[in-house]
Each structure stands twice: as structure tokens, then as C-alpha cells.
Amino acid sequence: MSHKYKWNEAFERAFNGDRRLLDEHISQFYNSKLYPIILGRTQSRDTAHEVCSVTMTKFWNKFYIKRDALPDNVNGYIYAMANNAFYQVVGMKSKERDFVNHLKETKILEAINGNSNNMEESEAGQMENLYKALELGFAQLGERCRELLNLNILQKQTIRSIAPKMKFPTENAATQKKTKCIKALRKLIYSEIHNQD
Amino acid sequence: MKKKLSNQELELIERFFDLELGAEELAAFEKRMESDASFHNEVRKYEKAYHLTAILEKEPSTPNFDDMKPHALGGMKPWKWMVGILAILAILTTGYWYANMNDNPADQPVFAEVEQYVDMLSSGVVRGSDNPDSEPTMTPIEKAINQMNDWQQAGTLDSESLTQLLMNEQDVDAREVIQWWIVRTYLESNDIENAKNILNDIAKEPNYNSSNKAKEILSDLE
Known part of the structure; x- marks a missing residue:
């Protein structure tokens, strides 16, 4: 099953009032994919957590709140978002x-x-x-x-x-x-x- | 008065804070932030506005990602990694040891039992005089056991030579002992199937005293 299909199904169910699959999917992606990758770059758990949090909040706003259409490669899109967030959190030291x-x-x-x-x-x-x-x-x-x-x-x-x-x-x-x-x-x-x- | 950003630049910054810049755009953005102090300053101002409105924009349905503590391996503390690695090594070592233990016939209970039984069958056999001029007084079973002991000491004992010995032997008692030696040799080389074949032969032999023992060992091997 493709990433997009999984995300699509999770969002579809959430829009119909059942958020369990989406929450589970986000949590799984956050913990097993996004966080380890970002941690590898930041070498700091707090910073990695902040980058991931900024990324996923924005992801949520865009695709759940605003209901923008999901891109073909959802996981890749999140990684690209995390790249932006990484610079915001680490590069700009805001x-x-x-x-x-x-x-x-x-x-x-x-x-x-x-x-x-x-x-x-x-x-x-x-x-x-x-x-x-x-x-x-x-x-x-x-x-x-x-x-x-x-x-x-x-x-x-x-x-x-x-x-x-x-x-x-x-x-x-x-x-x-x-x-x-x-x-x-x-x-x-x-x-x-x-x-x- | 400092120059305000153009609409195009504002859109670029907006997309940056929305985390929507592609890799190339992001690299160009970072480069400009480093080289253009005025642009950098304006981005900082926009950042204040962005984060202020982001707080206002926050919906109650948004999961609290700030509290989402990683529970996967990536979030583990270094000492937990070490404990995990040591645990895996211990499991692997134990597994390897256990696998080898099972692979090593000398460590198998059945093999030990056969070994003990063969020793028992072969015990009490006195080697003939070392004097070449003395008359041979050995029984067929003694001769066979001596031959097999010699092969064993020379390191040439194998199932092939034992089978040859068996084929040339007519004495029932000697054949019985040779066959048990063959069983032991097969078990030692982990050749269970051939060991079972010989044990079946022993079990079916009405003149052997060890038929029941062979059946017992066969049942252990099943």
C-alpha cells in the first residue's frame, strides 16, 4: 500500500469524524521516521523535537484544517517541510x-x-x-x-x-x-x- | 527608512514559514539570509508577525505535538541503546551457543546414551598380547573392537571402514557391536537418517540382545 493511499485513507476517515487512524499514522510517522532522521541531523533531542513539532503542526494546519489536497509523495513532502523547519529552528536561532x-x-x-x-x-x-x-x-x-x-x-x-x-x-x-x-x-x-x- | 519587502519577497518568506520551500529555493533563501543583512532584518520582523498570528490561528483540534514524546528507537537515551545492544548480543550468543550445542552431537543426550552403550558393549575386552610371536587368542568380537579402537586412535575411524568391517564379519556378537559403533559414528557426524537406518536394522535383528535398546534410541530420535 502506497504512502499516499495510507495518508488519504487516514485523512478521509478523519474528515468523516474518526481521527483514530490519522492520529495513529501521524504518531507512527513522527516517532519512527521523522524524529530519528531529524535527530541524526540535530544531535539534540530537544532541538529535534522542536523541528518535528513545528513540521507536524504546519502539516496538520495545511492538510487537516485547510484541507489542501495531499501531494503525491506525502512522506517526501513532510521531509521537505522539515528541512524548512530545521533552518528556522537551527539556522535562524530565532x-x-x-x-x-x-x-x-x-x-x-x-x-x-x-x-x-x-x-x-x-x-x-x-x-x-x-x-x-x-x-x-x-x-x-x-x-x-x-x-x-x-x-x-x-x-x-x-x-x-x-x-x-x-x-x-x-x-x-x-x-x-x-x-x-x-x-x-x-x-x-x-x-x-x-x-x- | 529601511526598504519594505516587495509582495514577491513577502510571498517567498510566507512560503518559508509555511515550510513550503523546495530544496533549491531553501538553499537560495539561506544564502540570501547570510549575505543580505537588510533582507535578514526584514525576515526577522516578519517572523514576529508570523508567530503572533500562528498562535491566533491555532485550532483546538490540533494535536499537541509539543507533548508528543518519541517512543521509538530514535528517541531512546544512549544508555538504553547500550542495554538494547547488549541484550541483542546476549540473545545472539545464547542462540548461537544453543544452535551449536544442538549441532554438536557430543552434546546431544541421545549421543551420550549411545556412546555410553557402545562403551559398555566394548568394555571388558582385553587386547591380545603385544608379542607378535604369541598365538592369537582373541574372539571375533575382541578382534573387531581392537580394530575399531586402532582406527579410532589413528583418527581413521569412519562409517565407510566400519561398514566394510561389518560386511566381512560373520560373528553375530561382533556384528552387533560394529553396528552400534556405526550408529555412534553417524550420530557424531550428525547423520541422523543413516543412524536411524542402522538402528532399525539392529531393532529387527532377532539374535541381538540390544534390539530393545535400539528401539528406545529410535524413539528418542523421532
């Missing part, structure tokens, strides 16, 4: 990523809601700049994107419940829209960060 990861989702949401009291001073200073960029970027988004992100991120409503409210034809259409909105927001935030310099 302070930005560490900083944002350190803040974690809850603190970012606190900042979005105007409550950064629990943050340390140094964190708060950096966070303030980031928040300003986020706020200005958000304000420049189109109305429909703002509504969608507001409901999903701030009000924590699921895409499934948002889709009929916002008259999307399907849940997947709402997911696709959210992806586009996030991408647009990202460019606007970048633009604001660039202007802060």
Missing part, C-alpha cells in the same frame, strides 16, 4: 519565535483584551509594540475578516458555529476565509512592525 512562544496564547489574549498586568516589565514593553502592530493591523482588515476573527479568536466561537451565522456555504469555506484573513493580518502586522523602526 529570538522572535522564543519570545512569542514564551508569551503563550493566554498572555497574547490578555494583551488583546487590554490586560497586561500579569506581565513582567520587559515582556510588557515588547508586548506593547507587538500589540500596537496587531491593533493597527487588525483595524485595517476588511469588515468581514474583522467579524470572523473577532468571533473566532476573541469570543472563542468555533468555525462550525460561525459559518452559518456569517452565511458561509460550508464550514470549510469559513476555514479558508479565516486562513486568508490571518495571512492578510500577518502582512499588515509586518508592515506596522516595519514602520515602528
